[in-house]
Amino acid sequence: MSSPQDSLRKRGGKRPTSPNPDAASTNGQLDLLSGAKQLGKEAKQQARTAVQKTKQAAATQWDYRVAILALTVAAFVTRFWGIGHPDQVVFDEVHFGKFASYYLQRMYFFDVHPPFGKLLFAFAGWLVGYNGDFLFENIGDSYIVNKVPYVAYRAMPATLGALTVPTVFDIMWESGYSLPACITAAAIVLLDNAHIGQTRLILLDATLILSMALSVLSYVKFYKKRHEAFSRKWWKWLLVTGLSLSCVISTKYVGVFTFISIGIPVAIDLWELLDIKRPGGALSLPDFGKHLVARVLGLIIVPFFVYLFWFQVHFAILTKSGPGDDFMTPEFQETLSDNALVAQSVGINYYDALTFRHKDTKVFLHSHPDLYPLRYDDGRVSSQGQQVTGYPHEDLNNQWQIYPTKPLEGVDGHSVLNGDIIKLRHLVTDTWLLSHDVASPTMPTNQEFTTISTDDSNGPRFNDTLFEISMNNGKPGQEFRSKSSHFKLIHIPSRVAMWTHTTPLPDWGYKQAEINGNKAIIHSSNTWYVEDLPQLPADSPRLSKEPKKPKTLSFMRKWLELQRAMFFHNNALTASHPYASFPVQWPFLLRGVSFWTKESTREQIYFLGNPLGWWFASSLLAVFAGIIGADQLSQRRGIDALDSRTRNRLYKSTGFFFLTWAAHYFPFFVMGRQLFLHHYLPAHLASALVAGSLIEFIFTIEPADPANPASARTRQSIRAQVASRSFFGVWAATGVILTVLGTGYVYFSPLTYGSPGLSVSGVVNRKWLGYDLHFAK
Template identity: 70%
Template sequence: MATPDEGTVRQRNVAGKRKREGISASNSDVELDKLVKASQAAKASGSEREYKIGFVLITILAFVSRFWGIHHPNEVVFDEVHFGKFASYYLEKTYFFDVHPPFGKLLFAFMGWLVGYDGHFHFDNIGDSYIANKVPYVAFRSLPAILGALTVSVTYLIMWESGYSLPACVLAAGLVLFDNAHIGQTRLILLDATLVFAMACSLLAYIKFYKLRHEPFSRKWWKWLLLTGIALSCDISTKYVGLFAFITIGSAVIIDLWDLLDIKRPGGSLSLPTFGKHFAARAVGLIIVPFLFYLFWFQVHFSILTRSGPGDDFMSPEFQETLSDNAMLANAITIDYYDSLTIKHKETKAYLHSHPDRYPLRYDDGRVSSQGQQVTGYPYNDTNNVWEILPAVQEEKRLGRHVKNHDLVRLRHVGTDTILLSHDVASPYYPTNQEFTTVSIADAYGNRAADTLFEVRIEGGKQNQEFKSVSSHFKLIHNPSKVAMWTHTTPLPEWGFKQQEINGNKQIAPSSNVWLVEDIPSIPADSPRRQREEKKVKTLPFLQKWFHLQRLMFWHNNQLTSSHPYSSAPWQWPLLLRGVSFWTQNDTRQQIYFVGNPVGWWIASGLLAVYVGIVLADQFSLRRGVDALDHRSRSRLYNSTGFFFLAWATHYFPFYVMGRQLFLHHYLPAHLASTLVTGALVEFIFSADSAEHEATYQAIKAGKKQAVAKRHVTARERFAGQSMLAAWIATGVILTLVIASWYFFLPLTYGYPGLTVEQVLRRKWLGYDLHFAK
């Protein structure tokens, strides 16, 4: 789609060929075009009507398949616990944190608002009843069902707008229509229906934009350029994997711009100022507008979520001050020297802890420790979690002095009356990190004085900013060695009571080094220091809030690396080797198992390989001087079908470099692109349009009269009709197999009826880990 105009390429090549053969290019082209256009015009009105009938039927079937039995099951299924919960939080205006952008979740909240839902149910557990909790779950599920049905329609339109035959349109749309994975994912409160629909719309809008390439800067040209950008923005505003659609469209645009830059471009070259206008228009429509649209949804997100909620802990204290009813800020107390503190790791929620037991002389790998007192992370409240904060210089005790940002302090472990220390001894698990231990007060103010000094470094803090409990997130930096106190979740061996290791991290920047003071036990409950005046909600600039949230979203997204029983690798997706269990009900033996239509996926994946084989074979033939394809077929093979293949590749191969958890649903956008390639290859195999052009040209070349040439066109049309019949037969055979497979797996997609052991076993085609198989 993004390479030079296929008609122009054909004309340029054919014209050269005819010039060498002594034929007038202008006369033959005029006669050829008249004959072919006259033939095509006679069929146009009938074809248009057939396409419209096909579109209507496909759309009706799409809505029926997505909405049939959508009320079942009437309880929380799989990741509805997340996205239903987020919709409720929006409706309650309660702040939450999620790794996905807000657009898709805002749509669910909007649907809930339309039906008058107040957000009282928080979707806490899979299996919780919607009926008992009076949740309008059908309305929520209707949103993805509508988008899923429209995705089928858009798939049909993509093929239609690309100029493919009716069988090709029906086949591509049919593979999505009767796919169990697309149906299953669009009948539940999940984001993927929005993602795939936006991706499909971006392809359709770009195709319509590209078809207007000979009308640059016209109103329609601008309309479809901007609609492409908006669709791309909706894609990435739903999930960050929507970036792949930008890569697809961006690659096509780069090829298109490269062609416009060609001084030998057919139809005349563009001046550099005009080329600059083309470049700027695409930059505005496909980069600036999508980015502004993307920011808009975050502005809506911040505007709605104004109350303190479960997402507070992820955000900075400055951000939390913008939320009303924030308990953290209400309970914040300025910390004074000689206060006793409990210090908590922000990420793992473990308390800084110590006890009289000591590190062993040698660790399992043979390294020697200091045999000092153990300093660990402990997840529960305990008297050994209490530390007194002392000034750097030993002095008579003076109360009422505030601890401030960048102050040097010492920490006394109250339970054992020892002082926290770090030194150049390797920690138990990290030979490159420093050990944390404690020493006596005499040593702390004597020969180990330097090693017991720590800097309080408040995150985002200003000079002389007061250090406060709860609200001041800070890093404790060992002053001589400049390492940050850090912990992780790998438990220590039995000698460490399986508590967390505390060590000195040489990399100070990571947010995993952040701690907070949870409480000050030395202050009585009735102390004036605990009496807090009601604080006014503060404001932050939008971009500051957005940058802060973006950084957290990217970081937490990259941390989703833990194993999952239903995760799968990208190489398993095209062959549909694994699925995901969404829901089970033991009493009725019903289950929802997320898996695609095996026959449809195997055919689409196989034809992807066929496409690569055809392109390689064509290139090899051209190298050997054999031109097996006419120009029109080759142009469509490389341009239009190539664009679909590009969409598949850019939505599939990037997953190979990801380290996060991956599941089968990540392949759905790529699968849709593979159905487009499938439909296009049916067109390539059975099309006779190009042969019609060539037969007419040969008749004219032989000097035959126009009437004779017309007979050639008539004969060609007869062959075209036979080819169309063959295309319909191939489409019918493929869709019959696909529909049979779709129907066979329907109980796993719709969640009913329940299956016997024998029926379950019959559906374990590739060892799918189904329930109730015994």
């Protein structure tokens, strides 16, 4: 499965189907150049002359060119048809349209996806002079009323989605397949309702899928130049492959699957270069080193720097404080203009009254007179101390006074510093925060947090009331401030960090959040900050602010921080969703996603593929696996049913497409995040390539190998039995496939385009596998 190298073999005789001079020309080039290595200068020149002649012959491929032009026009028609409907926000347009507006307003936002695809939307808005006033708050909001150039936004992914169709055709063409095979593969994508529906809305998948297809196409072109190593065109397609891969992963992190599907063939190709039995002999180690360095440069280093470039653009545009501030550290936030940390941060002194807030859950540190129950539901015994909880609303019971461990001279003016050991007094109940070696209510492995009276706090329990302020990325002795100083509160005797989580306490705790001591003190979820100083007088000189310029951080520090936040929150997307689905459902198209509905007209957009196309492509994936299994078994029994060229094409070219499908499909089985049907679209494109190549394998008869008489006799025997299938069979099969695909596309198009509205019977008739469509009653 290393690569589609079978497309490069020179075929003998005349093909029974439409000829593919491009493949033959390329194969002829490679054989001529390979043979020329063993000849003198005169023979090499003759070979180069022959190559030029075959290139000129390739220019006469009018049938392929007409076909790709027709498919491209059809792709633009299907993607742009009725693109202005609906004139309302649809599904995830609430996210990606909003992000484009934030770019145009230069307001910092946070998203789990890299910036490239979102920057393209912002660029589309900028081109038409939009200022980003509309923030796409709700599905169904009117674009017309809010004067949003939504057609310009949608036109960008629609264009990319349309260009994906000729790219698929070109992959097959460059791989040396017949015209029917090329048309079949491209038509599966052209007439697929899911590809159409997903790429005509303000969503990222059009960018992702086209970049993935361009990566495959560029790699095929690069591999075809393998006998011209380090030539200009060899470098060209190597770098284009790297740039295409960079665009994939700069759009969504699932682009790493495309790196896998290209990386495995590259690794196998490098391994074969070391084979001493390869034609021309093994490369010397210095020459092999050059090949290795070139591929690392073109497929890893260059893509990585392009990936970084889009983040640099991201940071350069988003210079104002915005809704993404809270996802970042205070140091990062202080690089943004108009940031609340710069405007509202106050230095904290001992004896100030404070409210503490958890960074992730936003609950306040809270206590009230109620006690922990004597026994919990699992039979464990508590300390029966006063409850310490997390409360989401402002309340007097959220106020704590910060004390030093020893009395200070005077009351005012003593700043709290990073690393200080402090005590916290709960003002309403006049008790002191404490932790001890008692299991917390819901997590026996964590420590209970409670409070004790003033009298007890000065006796044997004094040490249990001591806590250290450990500021995140803080320097020793750095001033402790509200808003901007994110910190961990670490219990001195037991070395646990104050922590909370989202699972509420039982009724005895009023369903508030549990506060307990986490032994994993370095975990970022232990982070708190001071929300406010509620008793600080309004005329306090500490509230007077001098204008401050935003701070600066190095690009790499900002990038690393953003990467950590993106990966953390991406993995945290585990909540259930009514339209989420599992990978095992995708190849069979068992369910879709409701994007938009309009009850007055009974119109709806339901994201669903063309069932006939999906089932056809999925069945051929199984057929391919069966063919490979049968061939392996027959070879073990001494039966050689395939000639060497057919087997090479099947294993290396079709196998490469199958690997691409597998690399974009199976990794989803180990993901814990929310998954939807659109995650299968890159794999579906790869399955279309497999389907096209198998159509040629099934219906096309390979000419005999003149260098192998036994093979020639075998092939002639087979040809005599099924010759009638070769030409008319493949075109007849292609015609049937196109008819079936077109029928499925038209039948489900009302759900794809959101128009026209369907009657109850029309909706019910389209619930083939119990799809959860609206207006079925």
